[in-house]
Amino acid sequence: MLGRVNHIAIAVPDLAAAAATYRDVLGARVSQAQALPEHGVTVVFVELANTKVELLEPLGPTSPITAFLAKNPSGGMHHICYEVEDIASARDALKAAGARVLGTGEPSVGAHGKPVLFLHPKDFNGTLIELEQA
Numbered sequence: 290m291l292g293r294v295n296h297i298a299i300a301v302p303d304l305a306a307a308a309a310t311y312r313d314v315l316g317a318r319v320s321q322a323q324a325l326p327e328h329g330v331t332v333v334f335v336e337l338a339n340t341k342v343e344l345l346e347p348l349g350p351t352s353p354i355t356a357f358l359a360k361n362p363s364g365g366m367h368h369i370c371y372e373v374e375d376i377a378s379a380r381d382a383l384k385a386a387g388a389r390v391l392g393t394g395e396p397s398v399g400a401h402g403k404p405v406l407f408l409h410p411k412d413f414n415g416t417l418i419e420l421e422q423a
Contacts, residue, residue, distance in 0.1 A: 290379055292372035295401075295421050296334065296341040300357045301364040304331055304346035311335045311342070325400055330354055332400050343370075343400070368407070368417035376404045376422040388412045396422070 301307040304322060311317045320334040329352035335342040345367055347354040357367060373379040376396050384390060389409035396404035399421055408418040 290373060290382065292374065292423050294340050295370040295372050295419075296343045297369050298343040298345055298367040298419070299364060300345045300354050300361065300367040302346070302358055302362065304333060304344055307344045307346075307364070308333045308335075311344070323400060324348055327397060328399075334400075368419050370405075370419035370421050372423040373420050374423055376406060376420055379420055380406055383408065 299307075308319045308322070312319045318336040320336065322331050322333050324331045326348060329348050330345045331348050332346075333344045335344065345354050347358065349355075354367070358364065380390055380394065380396075384394075389412055391407040391409055394406075396406050399405035399419075401421065404422045406420045408420065410417040
């Protein structure tokens with residue numbers, strides 16, 4: 290079911306500072322910031338040869354990242370995103386196996402313009418999982 294790792298997401302309290310660290314200290318290629326109001330975040334992607342790192346900053350006080358940063362003020366790993374060939378069939382198979390899909394259970398459009406779903410971290414060893422249709 291799972292394809293390659295699409296990205297690893299890190300919640301940060303200051304997106305500009307985090308992007309500068311990756312760009313200026315680590316020498317990475319960093320995308321422009323992109324606001325995603327439907328997900329409550331602003332993101333940048335650090336482009337690597339084999340995957341991406343997504344830096345997330347809350348977009349407003351109701352962002353899920355706001356609550357994450359309240360518990361982890363310095364930031365930290367938020368989720369890992371795996372690619373799947375068919376997100377609807379992956380969702381159905383996971384639900385049949387007892388996994389919980391967050392939200393309505395219907396895919397939404399993610400930062401790459403593709404359908405995404407999130408899976409409950411308690412079902413996956415404490416890790417929030419994002420699935421993105423390849």
